[in-house]
Structures are given as structure tokens and as C-alpha cells.
Amino acid sequence: MIATLIAAMFLSQGSEWSLEHNTIEQGPATVHYGHVRLHMTKENPYPCMTGVLLTGKGSLSGPPTSSTPNEPLLPFDTWEKVEGGVRITFCRSADERQLLPVSTLKNFYFIVTREEFDGKDMAKLLGDWGKSGSFWDLNGDGVVDGGDLTILLSKWATN
Numbered sequence: 001m002i003a004t005l006i007a008a009m010f011l012s013q014g015s016e017w018s019l020e021h022n023t024i025e026q027g028p029a030t031v032h033y034g035h036v037r038l039h040m041t042k043e044n045p046y047p048c049m050t051g052v053l054l055t056g057k058g059s060l061s062g063p064p065t066s067s068t069p070n071e072p073l074l075p076f077d078t079w080e081k082v083e084g085g086v087r088i089t090f091c092r093s094a095d096e097r098q099l100l101p102v103s104t105l106k107n108f109y110f111i112v113t114r115e116e117f118d119g120k121d122m123a124k125l126l127g128d129w130g131k132s133g134s135f136w137d138l139n140g141d142g143v144v145d146g147g148d149l150t151i152l153l154s155k156w157a158t159n
């Protein structure tokens with residue numbers, strides 16, 4: 001399977017933290033991965049970041065290592081689903097024995113699967129018609145056909 005890398009990678013830089021957020025589109029699912037890095041300095045030994053990773057609508061899932069079934073294991077202090085994304089909070093205090101500046105890193109990885117489809121999705125599904133190994137094989141029977149189209153139409157966006 002060939003994943004389409006959509007050029008949605010962005011890098012945010014603050015004095016206290018930086019964020020790298022990459023996405024890979026896989027049919028109706030989008031893989032989100034990257035890291036947040038906190039920078040502890042003598043001037044600011046207690047860096048803190050809070051922000052929203054933009055994901056769009058959909059169900060959130062993660063790797064099978066998650067302690068909560070069907071939910072991602074996100075390594076931040078807190079995370080919650082909010083409109084259009086996932087809000088994360090990550091704070092640290094430098095240990096007094098640490099030589100500053102130093103930075104600490106959290107990697108994240110989760111998947112958002114859209115539950116509503118539109119004409120663009122139908123075009124992509126039809127583009128993979130008859131193919132095996134496509135991410136548009138929504139029922140997982142190995143081939144993209146009428147069964148998958150039925151699922152797509154049953155989840156057609158109403159707004």
C-alpha cells in the first residue's frame with residue numbers, strides 16, 4: 001500500500017516549546033504523528049505548552065499499545081477531543097541538578113478516521129474500483145467494489 005504524504009507538515013516554534021505535526025492520508029483515515037519539545041532554560045525552567053492539533057472530524061484511535069481500547073496513547077499530561085482537533089497540554093519542571101538549557105521530547109502517533117464522506121471521497125473510491133490493497137476497501141474484503149460504495153453512501157455528509 002502506498003500512503004500519500006500530504007504536505008501538511010508544519011513546525012511551530014515558541015521560546016518555550018516547538019511542535020512538529022505530520023500527516024499521512026490513507027483513504028478515509030489520516031495518520032497524525034510528530035513531537036512536542038519543551039525547552040528548559042535558566043530564564044524559564046518550567047516550560048508549558050497547550051494547543052490544539054488540528055485533525056478535522058472523525059473517530060480517534062491509536063496503536064494497539066493504548067491502555068484504553070480504541071483510543072490513542074498520547075504521551076502528554078492531558079489530551080481531549082475538541083471541535084476540529086485534539087487539545088494537548090504538556091508541562092515540565094527542570095530538575096535542580098540538570099544543566100540548563102535542556103529540552104525534553106514527547107512523540108505522538110494517532111489516527112483519525114472520518115465518519116462522513118462527500119463527492120471527493122466517492123471520486124477517490126471509484127478511482128480505486130476493482131483494486132486490492134486500497135485504503136478505500138472500507139469493508140476489508142480485499143477489493144474495492146459495491147460493498148464499499150454502499151458504506152460510503154450510508155455515511156454521506158448531510159450538511
Ligand SMILES: [Ca+2]
Pocket residue numbers: 136137138139140141142143144145147148
Ligand atoms: Ca471491499
